[in-house]
Amino acid sequence: MSGAPGTGTHPATATDRLQRLLALVPYVVSRKVVGLAETAAAFGVSEPQLVDDLNLLWCVELRSPDPYCPIDLSYEGGEIEVSQAESIDRPLRLGVDEASALLVALRMLAEVPSLEDRSALSRTIAKLEVAAGAAGAASAQVAVQVDDRGAGSMLARLRDAVQRGRRLHLSYYVPGRDEATERDADPMRLLVVDGRTYLEAWCLRAEAVRLFRLDRVLALTVLDQPAAVPPHAQSVDVDQGLFRPSPDDVEVVLELSPLGRWVAEYYPCQAVSELGDGRLRVSLRTPDTRWVRRLALRLGEDGRVIAPPELAGQVRQDAAAALEQYTP
Amino acid sequence: MAMSRRKTERLLSLVVCLLSARRYLTASQIRDAVPGYPESFDAFKRMFERDKDELRELGIPLETGTNSSLDEEPGYRIPRQAYGLPEIRLEPDEAAILGLAARVWRRAELAGAAAGALLKLRAAGIDAEETTQPGIEPRLQTGEPAFGPLWQAVRDARPVSFGYRAAGRSAAQQRHLEPWGVVNRHGRWYVAGHDTDRGEVRVFRLSRIDGPVSFSGPAGAVTVPPGTDVRETVRAWDTQPETRRTAVLRLRGGAGFGLRQQATGQRPDPEHPGWDLAEMPFSDLGWFGDHIASFGADVVAIEPADLREAVIGRLKGALA
Numbered sequence: 001m002s003g004a005p006g007t008g009t010h011p012a013t014a015t016d017r018l019q020r021l022l023a024l025v026p027y028v029v030s031r032k033v034v035g036l037a038e039t040a041a042a043f044g045v046s047e048p049q050l051v052d053d054l055n056l057l058w059c060v061e062l063r064s065p066d067p068y069c070p071i072d073l074s075y076e077g078g079e080i081e082v083s084q085a086e087s088i089d090r091p092l093r094l095g096v097d098e099a100s101a102l103l104v105a106l107r108m109l110a111e112v113p114s115l116e117d118r119s120a121l122s123r124t125i126a127k128l129e130v131a132a133g134a135a136g137a138a139s140a141q142v143a144v145q146v147d148d149r150g151a152g153s154m155l156a157r158l159r160d161a162v163q164r165g166r167r168l169h170l171s172y173y174v175p176g177r178d179e180a181t182e183r184d185a186d187p188m189r190l191l192v193v194d195g196r197t198y199l200e201a202w203c204l205r206a207e208a209v210r211l212f213r214l215d216r217v218l219a220l221t222v223l224d225q226p227a228a229v230p231p232h233a234q235s236v237d238v239d240q241g242l243f244r245p246s247p248d249d250v251e252v253v254l255e256l257s258p259l260g261r262w263v264a265e266y267y268p269c270q271a272v273s274e275l276g277d278g279r280l281r282v283s284l285r286t287p288d289t290r291w292v293r294r295l296a297l298r299l300g301e302d303g304r305v306i307a308p309p310e311l312a313g314q315v316r317q318d319a320a321a322a323l324e325q326y327t328p
Numbered sequence: 329m330a331m332s333r334r335k336t337e338r339l340l341s342l343v344v345c346l347l348s349a350r351r352y353l354t355a356s357q358i359r360d361a362v363p364g365y366p367e368s369f370d371a372f373k374r375m376f377e378r379d380k381d382e383l384r385e386l387g388i389p390l391e392t393g394t395n396s397s398l399d400e401e402p403g404y405r406i407p408r409q410a411y412g413l414p415e416i417r418l419e420p421d422e423a424a425i426l427g428l429a430a431r432v433w434r435r436a437e438l439a440g441a442a443a444g445a446l447l448k449l450r451a452a453g454i455d456a457e458e459t460t461q462p463g464i465e466p467r468l469q470t471g472e473p474a475f476g477p478l479w480q481a482v483r484d485a486r487p488v489s490f491g492y493r494a495a496g497r498s499a500a501q502q503r504h505l506e507p508w509g510v511v512n513r514h515g516r517w518y519v520a521g522h523d524t525d526r527g528e529v530r531v532f533r534l535s536r537i538d539g540p541v542s543f544s545g546p547a548g549a550v551t552v553p554p555g556t557d558v559r560e561t562v563r564a565w566d567t568q569p570e571t572r573r574t575a576v577l578r579l580r581g582g583a584g585f586g587l588r589q590q591a592t593g594q595r596p597d598p599e600h601p602g603w604d605l606a607e608m609p610f611s612d613l614g615w616f617g618d619h620i621a622s623f624g625a626d627v628v629a630i631e632p633a634d635l636r637e638a639v640i641g642r643l644k645g646a647l648a
Contacts, residue, residue, distance in 0.1 A: 014335040015382055019444070021340055023451035030453030042450060056333070060341050062348075064360040070344050087347035090412035091451035095387040096483055097438060098445035105432035105442065109425065109466060120421040128426075131416040131449075138483045141509035141552070143559040144468060159464075173586060178623065180585050192466040194515035238467050239435040258498045265516075265535045278498030298622035300645030319646040321625040325578075326640055 019092075020045070021053055025071065026091045028082045036078045054080065099132035103139035111146035112155070112192050146195045147215065154220055155190070158199055162187045165227045168201065171219040172212055176291025180218055185210070186227035188235060193242060200236060202229045209233050211242060243268050245285035252292050253307040256280040260302035263295070281306070293318055338364035342379055343388065347411060351395045352403025380404070418454050426456040428466065437470040437479065468512065472534035475510070477541040478519050482507045485552075487524070487545035491538035500538035505530065506550040509558030513566060520561040521550075531565040575608045575616070576631040583626035605630070618642055 012020075020043055027042065028034055040050040057071045070086035082089075094102075106125050110118070129136050161168055168185050185201035188209070192198075196213060203210040236242060251270070256263055258278035263269075269282040286292065289311050296305050296315040305312040341362045346353065355376060359365050365372045383390050389410040392402050418426060430446040433439045449456060470476075474490065481488045488507055491500035507521040516533060523530035579587065581602045588594065591606040610616040617638030620629050629639045 014332045014339065015386060017332070017336045018339050018343075019386060020447075021336070022343065023447050026451040026453075030451070043447070056337060056340070060337065060344060061363060062341060062345050062361045063363060064357070070348065086344055087408060088344060090408075091448040092387060092411060093389075093413050094445050094448060095441070097441035098448070100483070101433055101438035101442035102426070102429055102445050104438075105429035105466075105468070106425070108432060108468065109429060112466070117421060117425075120419070120425055124418065124422040124425050124429075127416055127418060127422065131414050133414065141482045141558060142479065142511070143509065144512040145514070145559060145563070147514050175586055178583060178585055178626070190464050192464070194467070194469050195512055196515050238465050258493075259495075261493075262495065265533075278493065294622040294624070297624055297643065297646050298618045300618070300621065300642035301648060302645070316647055318624045319643045322621070322623075322643050323640065323647065325625055325628045326636070326643075 017053075021057060022088060023091050024053060025057065025073075025082055025085050025088050028073070028080050029085050029089045033079050033081050036075055036080060039080060051075065094132045094135050096135045096138050099128070099135040100139035100142060102128060103132065103136055104142045104144065107139075108144040108146060108192075108195075111144065111195075112197065144195055146192065147197070154214060154217060155197065157220060157222060158187065158190060158214075161222045161227075162189060167223040167225040167227045169221040169223055170212065170217055173216045173218055175216070176288065176294065178294075181205075184223070185212070186229045188229055188233070191236075191238060191242070193238060198242070202227075202233045209236065211236065245270065246287060249285035249287050250289055250308065250311075251283055251285050252289060252305065252311060253281065253283045254292075254296075255304045255306055256282065256299070257302040260299050263299070263303065289314075297322070334364055338362060339379060339382065343383065343406065346390065346404055346406040347408060349405045352391075352393050352399075352405050354401050354403045358404065413448055413452050416449065416452055416454065418456070420455075423454055423456040426454070428464070430456070432466050432468050434467065436468050437475050470517065472517055472537070474519075474534045474537040474541050475517060477543075478507060478510055478534070481541070481543060481550075482509055482519075484547040485550040486543045486547050487549055488541050489544040490532075490541040492532055493536050493538050495536070503530075503532070504544060505532070508550075508552045508556055508561070510534075511559050511562040513559075513562050518562045518566075520558045520565070529561060531562050572609050572611050573632065575610050575629065575635050577606050577608055577620065578628040578630055579604050579606055580626040584623055587623070587627065610635075613638060621646070 024039070024043065027039065036047055036050060040047045043050065045053070054073060054075055058069070058073055060071050061067060061069050070084070071082070071088075072084035073080065073082040103125065106121065106128065110121050110125065166187075168187055170183055170185055172181050172183065173179070174181055183203055183205040185203045188200045188202065190197065191200055191211070199212045199214060199217070201210060201212065202208075254263065255275065256279065261278065261280050264272050264280055264282050267284055269284045271283045273281045275281055292305070292311060293315055296303055297318055305315050341364065342358070345358065345361050353361070355373065358376065359372050365375060380390055388406060390404060390406055392404055394402055426446070426449065430442045433442045446456060478488065480486070487505065489502060489504045492503045493500040504524045505519065505521045506524060507519050509520055511518050511520060516535065518531050518533055520529070520531045522528070574592075577584070577587065578597055578600065581604065587608060588606060591608050593607040594604050597603040597605045613634060617629070617635055620627055620635070620639045621642035629636045
């Protein structure tokens with residue numbers, strides 16, 4: 001894999017630019033006439049850079065058997081037109097990585113119940129499979145299974161509520177506190193991240209943006225009241241990770257035995273260090289330590305709260321109180 | 329910059345030249361036609377070899393062959409059929425879905441590939457914008473460093489080896505695998521294949537791979553058995569055999585909300601006012617015991633005895 005051309009900040013190599021030039025000609029040819037500004041935006045380059053690309057294409061010359069210029073184009077008045085493109089008037093075929101990236105993503109979307117128009121999805125997949133040809137075959141070896149437990153009909157109603165901007169009433173289970181909570185929330189959007197579906201909403205109870213996992217929504221009512229998401233409500237930047245610690249959070253340090261290592265995989269940890277013999281020290285930040293107390297009871301001897309000390313004391317009290325229930 | 333520009337010009341001329349050729353062109357014919365190669369034939373040959381490699385890396389189908397059996401020297405060309413993306417037309421609703429799909433890998437392993445594919449499809453005349461659909465953000469993340477090499481191994485049918493720390497093991501073990509596929513299940517990445525040390529089908533969780541993944545054989549050395557469904561392989565591995573038993577729990581009034589959702593029967597406990605008795609199915613004693621322990625003094629395991637012992641053991645561990 002040649003990394004991620006075009007997404008990084010490294011300077012473009014000669015082959016990066018060649019790929020762009022080979023796409024640029026068919027881009028213009030398939031649209032007959034297209035504006036400089038629009039094309040520059042489509043290729044993610046500045047207008048002067050695009051003009052330089054066009055000049056480079058126009059200057060291509062083959063010397064033998066007779067000298068000739070295979071590409072003729074103009075960009076007068078800010079409109080690009082290619083009058084002669086020789087043999088590069090079609091884009092290059094999709095590579096295996098390219099075909100797989102799109103096909104795996106499309107099949108993942110097809111898994112999300114009622115997320116998308118199914119017929120449009122299957123039409124798109126079929127057309128892309130044909131266009132990709134043999135390059136699409138490897139995509140069958142990557143699969144994403146979307147967790148849809150109970151989310152089916154709820155998802156359709158939520159999507160509708162997001163689009164129509166309606167306020168919601170949610171009955172939501174918070175496992176860390178073992179509580180069913182009631183709240184009104186103004187929906188912002190739906191996230192499907194790594195196979196799990198979340199509602200992002202302005203929670204009127206917390207007066208903050210919250211993510212609600214759909215498999216924990218116990219009941220949902222779409223209210224006959226418009227949503228009023230405050231202008232300062234900030235969407236979660238999905239690409240930075242769904243759960244970001246806040247400066248007010250408590251830092252919790254845990255030591256884990258080999259059997260408790262799964263904690264580092266299930267919870268977003270700030271730091272993870274090996275202690276030898278498969279033991280692990282992790283630190284995580286959380287606004288509410290009640291779930292950590294429950295986690296520590298679940299772990300038993302496979303996990304130990306190191307900090308903060310008050311939390312370690314609470315865990316011991318919790319364990320002692322629970323054991324009392326078993327003494328006759 | 330100037331050097332890079334000259335190289336781009338040369339490569340572009342080479343592509344156009346070989347695409348336009350009706351016949352295989354010899355190296356000398358190419359040198360005569362394409363500007364930018366050095367005068368000395370040896371220097372030209374070296375540069376031409378590198379150029380060919382770079383074009384092939386971009387996926388350009390550069391073929392070698394001869395025009396007739398009398399030709400001694402091989403020639404080169406790029407067949408247009410093999411080069412060009414086949415005709416593809418998408419309706420506006422299909423193009424919108426494609427734009428959405430291209431966002432899925434954003435910042436993850438195949439982000440560059442998805443962007444490259446979208447660029448080619450737009451070059452084919454499709455107006456697919458990588459913009460948000462109102463109200464949805466689908467994403468795949470590949471935080472595990474093993475994803476990249478394992479995808480390459482699966483794509484190129486190459487065997488791999490890696491250190492793996494199985495659940496509960498204190499040290500990583502070196503494993504050898506003929507990988508069949510990568511699967512994301514419940515948000516976690518797995519690789520499935522034939523474990524050549526154990527001679528059996530095995531599934532590995534990517535987050536438990538310790539250290540780098542290395543290729544332990546050439547491309548094409550792995551044969552995926554016909555009819556293999558990697559998704560099903562991972563599902564079967566991840567699903568515990570169901571041996572359902574029934575537990576009796578005592579729950580403090582109002583507590584154990586999540587547990588009550590699963591209960592098959594509930595009634596107030598006559599001997600403990602304010603408490604309820606609930607019957608619950610379970611299959612994995614270890615997991616269920618830990619789960620009961622997490623409720624602390626609010627949930628008490630009454631039956632069966634082994635469940636009760638498991639919970640007490642956990643709580644004692646937390647007390648120590």
